[in-house]
Amino acid sequence: MDGEVHRAAASWENGTLAPVDRLRTERADSPTPGLVEGTEPGAGQKSAMFVHAQSFEDLTAETEEARKEAEGYSELGKPADSTDGIEVLMGKDTISEKQNKKEGWQDSKSKEEDVSSEAWRSHRKHVFVLSEAGKPIYTRYGTEEALSSTMGVMMALVSFVEADKNIIRSIHADGYKVVFLSKSPLVLVGVSRTSQSDKELMRELQYIYYQIVSLLTLTQLNHIFQHKQNYDLRRLLAGSEHLTDNLLHRLDRDPGLLLSAVTCLPLASSTRDVVSSSLQAAKAKSLVFSILLAGDYLVTLVRKKDQFLHHIDLHLVFNLVGSSSSFREGEGWTPICLPKFNTAGFFHAHISYLEPASDLCLILVSTDREDFFNLSECKQRFLERLSKRNAYQALKDALKSPSYSVAQVGIPELRHFLYKSKSSGLYTSPELPVVYQSEEEEERLMGLYHDLHSRLHHATRPLRSIYHCGETENLMAWVTSGFELYLCFSPLGTKALAVSAVNKLLKWIRKEEDRLFILSPLTY
Amino acid sequence: MSAIRVDAKVVMLGKESVGKTSLVERYVHHRFLVGPYQNTIGAAFVAKPIQVGEKVVTLGIWDTAGSERYEAMSRIYYRGARAAIVCYDLTDSSSFQRARFWVKELQNCEEHCKIYLCGTKSDLIEGDRSLRQIDYHDAQDFADEIGALHFETSSKTGNNVDELFHKVAEDYNNTAFQYMTEETGVDLGQKKDSCFYSCCHNN
Numbered sequence: 001m002d003g004e005v006h007r008a009a010a011s012w013e014n015g016t017l018a019p020v021d022r023l024r025t026e027r028a029d030s031p032t033p034g035l036v037e038g039t040e041p042g043a044g045q046k047s048a049m050f051v052h053a054q055s056f057e058d059l060t061a062e063t064e065e066a067r068k069e070a071e072g073y074s075e076l077g078k079p080a081d082s083t084d085g086i087e088v089l090m091g092k093d094t095i096s097e098k099q100n101k102k103e104g105w106q107d108s109k110s111k112e113e114d115v116s117s118e119a120w121r122s123h124r125k126h127v128f129v130l131s132e133a134g135k136p137i138y139t140r141y142g143t144e145e146a147l148s149s150t151m152g153v154m155m156a157l158v159s160f161v162e163a164d165k166n167i168i169r170s171i172h173a174d175g176y177k178v179v180f181l182s183k184s185p186l187v188l189v190g191v192s193r194t195s196q197s198d199k200e201l202m203r204e205l206q207y208i209y210y211q212i213v214s215l216l217t218l219t220q221l222n223h224i225f226q227h228k229q230n231y232d233l234r235r236l237l238a239g240s241e242h243l244t245d246n247l248l249h250r251l252d253r254d255p256g257l258l259l260s261a262v263t264c265l266p267l268a269s270s271t272r273d274v275v276s277s278s279l280q281a282a283k284a285k286s287l288v289f290s291i292l293l294a295g296d297y298l299v300t301l302v303r304k305k306d307q308f309l310h311h312i313d314l315h316l317v318f319n320l321v322g323s324s325s326s327f328r329e330g331e332g333w334t335p336i337c338l339p340k341f342n343t344a345g346f347f348h349a350h351i352s353y354l355e356p357a358s359d360l361c362l363i364l365v366s367t368d369r370e371d372f373f374n375l376s377e378c379k380q381r382f383l384e385r386l387s388k389r390n391a392y393q394a395l396k397d398a399l400k401s402p403s404y405s406v407a408q409v410g411i412p413e414l415r416h417f418l419y420k421s422k423s424s425g426l427y428t429s430p431e432l433p434v435v436y437q438s439e440e441e442e443e444r445l446m447g448l449y450h451d452l453h454s455r456l457h458h459a460t461r462p463l464r465s466i467y468h469c470g471e472t473e474n475l476m477a478w479v480t481s482g483f484e485l486y487l488c489f490s491p492l493g494t495k496a497l498a499v500s501a502v503n504k505l506l507k508w509i510r511k512e513e514d515r516l517f518i519l520s521p522l523t524y
Numbered sequence: 525m526s527a528i529r530v531d532a533k534v535v536m537l538g539k540e541s542v543g544k545t546s547l548v549e550r551y552v553h554h555r556f557l558v559g560p561y562q563n564t565i566g567a568a569f570v571a572k573p574i575q576v577g578e579k580v581v582t583l584g585i586w587d588t589a590g591s592e593r594y595e596a597m598s599r600i601y602y603r604g605a606r607a608a609i610v611c612y613d614l615t616d617s618s619s620f621q622r623a624r625f626w627v628k629e630l631q632n633c634e635e636h637c638k639i640y641l642c643g644t645k646s647d648l649i650e651g652d653r654s655l656r657q658i659d660y661h662d663a664q665d666f667a668d669e670i671g672a673l674h675f676e677t678s679s680k681t682g683n684n685v686d687e688l689f690h691k692v693a694e695d696y697n698n699t700a701f702q703y704m705t706e707e708t709g710v711d712l713g714q715k716k717d718s719c720f721y722s723c724c725h726n727n
């Protein structure tokens with residue numbers, strides 16, 4: 001217990017929080033026990049929409065853990081040898097002073113950026129992708145060409161360690177964490193100055209790996225590199241860099257990626273039911289998933305019986321649609337691999353907005369690449385049904401206020417929260433209150449949630465709940481077999497208040513669940 | 525049923541960022557979008573009715589992505605096309621090489637597809653002649669050699685864009701007319717079905 005408190009305090013220190021002596025972390029017993037998975041607010045009534053809906057671990061588990069066991073791994077602390085290699089990359093310790101420099105995300109992707117400049121070095125999180133031959137494939141900042149020698153060093157490091165039948169997982173040095181993910185035929189490297197754990201960083205690298213696989217399929221990737229080890233993969237990825245850039249941005253900002261969950265457009269259940277059944281009726285033989293999005297909100301999802309969509313695959317779809325205006329005009333038709341479903345093959349997605357200026361985007365995922373016109377007709381049928389049953393207007397009205405204010409909950413001290421129903425894989429969260437609306441504050445709040453999340457899901461010492469008093473806010477996190485809850489309170493509140501707030505909030509969510517969640521997902 | 529009824533399938537081909545999407549955007553929506561360049565993902569389809577003489581011809585335009593990633597997929601976009609607009613960027617000589625590649629591909633796989641060779645971004649070379657990397661006459665010679673029509677367009681100013689698509693629709697209309705006169709006794713509707721089976725799914 002003592003150890004826990006201490007550890008936690010140390011990890012907060014690196015973040016943006018208050019002095020250590022004011023910190024208090026406690027492992028509380030569940031104040032309202034007995035909420036069992038499948039009965040929590042927001043749990044689907046019939047069947048889950050996603051596979052592995054509740055698993056945060058599944059992202060990392062199958063690969064890392066399995067490999068760890070199979071081959072045994074060594075986590076490198078600060079081996080003198082390796083830090084030399086890392087020096088090349090990060091330079092001296094002067095960098096930490098720039099830590100809090102604001103990073104406007106739009107202009108942060110300055111590809112022309114000089115890779116020897118301070119600005120380049122001062123980015124909080126670098127991500128590199130390289131081939132096993134050490135050829136650069138992607139860098140978040142700067143150009144791949146300029147970094148080819150750096151990437152060469154990284155690859156040398158990876159193979160040096162692997163030669164010993166070990167796997168290099170991470171290097172900690174100088175306030176930096178360097179995390180390696182080897183996913184043949186790719187190697188991904190993250191360099192971070194954030195307080196995120198290795199596990200979290202690894203998870204982010206996994207996402208980037210899946211992003212690349214979704215564009216090419218693993219089969220094609222393997223084929224290419226078997227054929228030509230030295231292949232320059234950038235040729236095939238040309239034009240997709242912004243997808244990866246955007247995904248990295250989302251990983252920092254989007255609670256859904258943190259929680260391995262998706263959020264729904266708040267919608268009267270009667271309206272959602274009509275939308276879902278209209279989509280269900282507009283089916284075609286080759287259809288596997290029909291997904292209706294409104295910006296980053298899921299409106300509804302209909303799937304083929306016995307086929308499940310993984311939340312990672314859904315996030316990749318969100319990212320694809322959100323990163324490109326190319327679907328704005330006309331109807332898009334693109335091959336897409338959903339790596340959690342099958343890394344070997346492409347689906348074909350019909351992607352179109354319901355109206356040019358609308359946020360409502362329909363994605364019809366099919367197995368048949370010849371089926372475009374058939375799916376185009378499905379969309380028409382869907383639209384006709386929607387209008388006939390007067391649901392289209394209701395849907396458009398709901399879109400005018402896609403989020404809700406935390407004030408609706410009626411807990412004065414509560415500023416913000418994230419609530420995830422584990423069995424449905426869906427989460428809900430109010431809009432950010434004014435105090436967190438600036439870019440820096442939003443980023444900071446997300447950073448706090450990231451920290452809580454990483455401590456709840458600590459690889460060796462997971463926690464069930466955390467209460468934390470800070471100077472600018474009090475935080476609470478609680479995980480049960482049914483849900484995960486993260487709360488942000490005004491700093492004036494007390495722990496007793498927070499605990500009673502949780503009960504009140506859970507009741508409120510229960511009351512609102514048919515508006516905030518998709519309780520009855522449909523199949524064709 | 526409100527499914528799109530398409531008369532002629534038209535496919536846009538060419539290296540990435542030569543301006544295929546901009547061309548379609550200009551023709552269909554009469555506008556030129558400034559701002560960061562957005563690669564097309566996969567392909568985009570749009571149906572556009574166009575008045576030719578007394579008839580309305582609906583072009584089903586497939587705007588394909590230039591990225592090599594989608595090359596293996598390209599067949600489904602040009603199969604059964606009546607016209608291909610093969611684009612190159614007047615200021616980028618490598619894009620002309622790529623145009624030659626597409627022409628060869630079409631000649632091998634789609635012999636009935638009429639080719640329109642289109643040099644894009646002519647406004648740039650009007651501003652600065654030294655930017656031109658593809659000589660007008662070289663391109664014209666190549667077009668003659670392959671039996672293609674040749675245009676130079678600007679999606680920014682709109683120069684020659686309507687003319688290009690109008691010519692495509694007109695040529696289609698004339699060949700459709702030819703079918704009718706040559707093959708008297710054959711039901712045109714039937715002929716159409718076999719002709720366009722792969723490009724559009726009506727009912």
Ligand SMILES: Nc1nc2c(ncn2[C@@H]2O[C@H](COP(=O)(O)OP(=O)(O)OP(=O)(O)O)[C@@H](O)[C@H]2O)c(=O)[nH]1
Nearest residue numbers: 540541542543544545546561563564590645679680
């Ligand atoms: N000045 C000028 N710029 C143009 C013109 N047409 C396109 N561009 C610019 O060229 C860039 C690429 O245009 P797109 O139309 O997106 O190119 P694309 O061929 O569709 O590219 P992919 O979808 O990747 O295959 C954009 O930045 C356009 O603004 C033009 O006529 N004049």
Ligand SMILES: [Mg+2]
Nearest residue numbers: 544545563564
């Ligand atoms: Mg395009």
